[in-house]
Amino acid sequence: MASERPLLVSTTPDDAPSPHPPAASQLPPAQPEPPLRADRLAFSVEVPDPFLPSRRGDAPAEDPSASSQREREVGDDDSRGVVVGQPSPELAGNAIRTAKYSVLTFLPRNLFEQFRRLSYVYFLAITVLNQLPQVAVFGRGASVLPLAFVLFVTAVKDAYEDFRRHRSDRQENNRLASVLAPGTAGDFQPKRWKHIRVGDVVRVASNETLPADMVLLATSDPTGVAHVQTVNLDGETNLKTRYAKQETQVRFSQNGGVGGILHCERPNRNIYGFQANLDIDGKRVSLGPSNIVLRGCELKNTTWAIGVVVYAGKETKVMLNSSGAPSKRSRLETQLNRETVILSIMLIGMCTTASVLAGIWLLNHKGDLEFTQFFREKDYTTGKNYNYYGVGMQIFITFLMAVIVYQVIIPISLYISMELVRLGQAYFMGADKDLYDEPSRSKFQCRALNINEDLGQIRYVFSDKTGTLTENKMVFQCASIRGVDYSSGKDTDGYSVVVGDQLWTPKMAVKTDPQLVKLLRDSGKYEEAKLVLEFFLALAACNTIVPLVLDTRDYTQKLIDYQGESPDEQALAYAAASYGIVLVERTSGYIVIDVLGDRQRFDILGLHEFDSDRKRMSVIVSCPDRTIKLYVKGADSSIFGITNKSSDLDIVRATEAHLHKYSSLGLRTLVVGMRELSQSEFEDWQLAYENASTAVLGRGSLLRSVATNIECNIHILGATGIEDKLQVGVPEAIESLRQADMKVWILTGDKQETAISIGYSCKLLTNDMTQIVINNNSKESCQRSLVEALATTKKLRAASSIGTLNPMLASEASNTTIALIVDGNSLVYILETELQEELFKLATECSVVLCCRVAPLQKAGIVALIKNRTDDMTLAIGDGANDVSMIQMADVGVGISGQEGRQAVMASDFAMGQFRFLVPLLLVHGHWNYQRMSYMILYNFYKNATFVLVLFWYVLYTAFTLTTAITEWSSLLYTVLYTSLPTIVVGILDKDLSKSTLLAYPKLYGSGQRDEKYNVNLFVLNMLEALWQSLVVFYLPYFAYRRSTIDMSSLGDLWALAPVIVVNMQLAMDIVRWNWIIHAFVWGTIAATTICLFVIDSIWILPGYGAIFHIMGTGLFWLLLLIIVVTAMVPHFVIKAFSEHFRPNDIQIAREMEKFTNVNQVNRSEIPMEGFS
Secondary structure, three states, X not given: OEEOOOOOOOOOOOOOOOOOXXXXXXXXXXXXXXXXXXXXXXXXXXXXOOOOHHHOOOXXXXXXXXXXXXXXXXXXXXXXXXXXXXXXXXOOOOOOOOOOOOOOOHHHHHHHHHOOOHHHHHHHXXXXXXXXXXXXXXXXXXXXXXXXXXXXXXXXXXXXXXHHHHHHHHHHHOOEEEEEOOOOOOOEEEEEHHHOOOOOEEEEEOOOEOOOEEEEEEEOOOOOEEEEEOHXXXXXXXXXXXXXXXXHHHHHHHHOOOOOEEEEEOOOOXXXXXXXXXXXXXXXXXXXXXXXXXXXXXXXOOOEEEEEEEEOXXXXXXXXXXXXXXXXXXXXXXXXHHHHHHHHHHHHHHHHHHHHHHHHHHHHOHHHHHHOOOOOOEEOOOOEEOOOOOHHHHHHHHHHHHHHHOHHHOOOHHHHHHHHHHHHHHHHHHHOHHHOEOXXXXXXXXXXXXXXXXXXXXXXXXXXXXXXXXXXXXXXXXXXXXXXXXXXXXXXXXXXXXEOOEEEEEOOOOOEOHHHHHHHHOOOOOHHHHHHHHHHHHHHHOOXXXXXXXXXXXXXXXXXXXXXXXXXXXXXXXXXXXXXXXXXXXXXXXXXXXXXXXXXXXXXXXXXXXXXXXXXXXXXXXXXXXXXXXXXXXXXXXXXXXXXXXXXXHHHHHHHHHHHHHHHOOOEEEEEXXXXXXXXXXXXXXXHHHHHHOOOOOHHHHHXXXXXXHOOOEEEEEEEEEEOOEOOOXXXXXXXXXXXXXXXXXXXXXXXXXXXXXXXXXXXXXXXXXXEEXXXXXXXXXXXXHHHHHHHHHHHHHHOOOOOOOXXXXXXXXXXXXXXXXXXXXXXXHOOOOHHHHHHHHHHOOOEEEEEOOOHHHHHHHHHHHHOOOOOEEEEEXXXXXXXXXXXXXXXXXXXXXXXXXXXXXXXXXXXXXXXXXXXXXXXXXXXHHHHHHHHHHHHHHHHHHHHHHHHHHHOOOOOOOOOOOOHHHHHHHHHHHOHHHHHHHHHHOOOOOHHHHHHOHHHHHHHHOOOOOOHHHHHHHHHHHHHHHHHHHHHHHHHOOOOOXXXXXXXXXXXXXXXXXXXXXXXXXOOOOOHHHHHHHHHHHHHHHHHHHHHHOOOOOOOOOHHHHHOOOHHHHHHHHHHHHHHHHHHHHHHHHHHHXXXXXXXXXXXXXXXXXXXOXXXXXXOOOOOO
């Protein structure tokens, strides 16, 4: 899309000033080097602030009120009118609110949010049932306690988080800004941010934060330039350049008057787009993205800036984009619903059994009910029925009572336990030194706590190339100029600009070709040398780079730092500077280039910025010799389509050959071209450009059309080769991921040759691979290629089958690996059509897939191709804004904190500094997280089922009346306190294998991919173990005390303590790595349970007062505890011993290796857990 910068038409009169900039004596002093603030290089003095009341009179500004109402109504549903300097009370105010609750709405809304979990609704229904006298089993207060505790803890957490939001909102809304008082000129008064309205004119000083989205009207720079930092908006730390229009800059500088009507688009989320017009002094001025500064940005390297508010409060772009990334749920949490349904069926089965048997018992004892304690038909004191409602109703009531008693089979504490375990896992991932990036000083960030365990089940990895596999630090390597290859860069002395008594040197030096340097020095003698000069002028002019001058320790030595949004543009600007073509100043209307010691001014007449449709950018400049030239640079596929091949055919062919050579070396390539415009061509373009740039609606397509019309008949100047080095450890990381049976796909926007070269460099591609390339320009040809490719893969797979072909061919084919290479043009015809099914079949047969020339949405489409058709877990990793859609589409999104800003990080689930960190993240932490969480979920189901089945067996001997020997408090505390804490600690700290073993043997990662630690078979096995242990826990005491006179409360205490010991012993048997914290919680929980039983039985108002002291005083009690534990553990021990000795899996084998070899020596970079082990 073209940039809306001022049009400075080349109509210079004869007495116009020289195009050369002012002398060096007029230069402002250079600014100190960072971390101190660095101002840009300028060749004119800074203008004083014309709006300070002390410097200006109180002359009233132009009053636009007469036409304000009429103009505000002009427009349609897609635009709005804003009167400059007149607040609009009918539009949104600037107060923001990020808090979710108020004092009045907190309780109902928070409860509503919590009860969106269906499990909470289930427990609430159980609690309500227990309040009914007919079905009450537990005390009413005791039954409310578990759910109330969970709700209270969550509510406190939510309240604290919302309190912080309220506090942040108050601080933000009460900040002060300088706002122009209506009807005055230069009278800026302090005003709270929350009171600012659309139409207010606001003055912002350097290093201040902008209070709203504003269109710049004037700045301290005479050319209207302002620099802003958008780190609070998109996370990028590099400076952005914004401009005030010359019409408003000049008017404000002259009289400080405020007036005009601004028509802009409705509020939207696009932070990179803006379209508006400003009607001022009878002239319509176009406004675009380069003229608006957004709320949350900071003004940098600019003394002051003044703007009119166009969007305020909740309508600002930062607030419209604050919804966050889409919510994701882990696979284990999704599978948890399956087991919950099974447990619900078990619960219904037990309740039905108890109620039906109760009905049978009532029928068999119908004649005895009048004399039965619990089923007397009449209360003889009143003559009314008492505690009996007939057989049918009694069956129904018994069913409801059974639901209350057996409710804990679905553990209410599981959800809180999972959140706590994930929080602990996130802490240790963030503390891992192997995930810390020293150069950028960035720690690992866990931005989505609910999918930690998914890191252990990844099957597909989709990776961006630039900035993810590479460093995204571009270095100019070679150039092809007019068909001649210059790729023998040797010297790195660099080039310096003399300014007065100072020497200004570009911050980065580039290797230069001696032949090119000699040609440039002779640029006035030979035609070839002039074309070389044009090439480097194009590199210096066709960009959006802003040069900043930095101070050094030596006063006479200064550095020129090129600030830009694209690392490619920075590399090209430094390359031109190294050859003596130094960009030294940029304003809104012109640039200054030092051409081999001669500073020359080039007026910027128009700039068409890069967009993904055209894949190129162009700039129209008025040169010092008053010629008008169009410089273009972009992708080869884009530039060659607009060249004048009739006169440059040989040059085009030579350049294409050089591009192929550069791409084969893994270099990023761009083609540079030029065209000289006649006065009539320029005037036609200018008219079309003005019409397009003043359109509020559809401006983008109009400007693209204008750019396409002028970008034709281009003469090729040459091409560039830029190196983007691989990050450290990338080849080794990809090899480890592939050994872990992960398929790594690279999705890049680079040329096919460049992508293939990088594929070989990072060992994704190897020489023994069979490459299938799909590069077509029509749907029919794509279909043919897919059919042929599928036939090839089937043939290779068939050759690997024993007996289908001769043994020699079969042996050769069995080692064949297939790599698929697809370009973006082909994907246009494949994605979203019936051909994508064929692509899916082909891609899944290949070990490596490499997609080149892909657009951002195509990246997301490729991820969806796998995600929507398989159950395999997908991970996408990238570093730029073009990777956001891919990151959000994948099951797990990882953002790289790189050179392209932080948009990918802000949209990701996890963030880190280097691609190689993916190996310890997945193979180590992912494995641990999956193994721990899987075990914790199954263990929670098992321990609760054990306890519930003990209660069920007891019902069989109480006439099915649902009475319990275990006190109601012990029943409720079993899941909340007695058995929940050890599993949380084990879920955070236990390790089935050491980090060194997991990194040495990537194949061990496959246990998560194959769902070995969490599946239906393991769930059934755990339920069978719970069944056996419940039988042991119940029937051994039952038969031991059957003939005794022991009371039920004493026996109930034994039945309450024995399950706690049994389930903790099973947990202890499964723990691999013990430390003092695990010891404390496992054995401490048993001690805590005993203490709780002492306390409960010491309360005289509760049933069973003193029972525990009576039964624990007998030797039979302790003997039974020992026999129960040993008998209950026998099956688990036998199964564990048999599986590990006769059918060991990979993890068990690796664990044995750790025991008997030196593999278990801890890597020095493993997280230190002082005192934990």
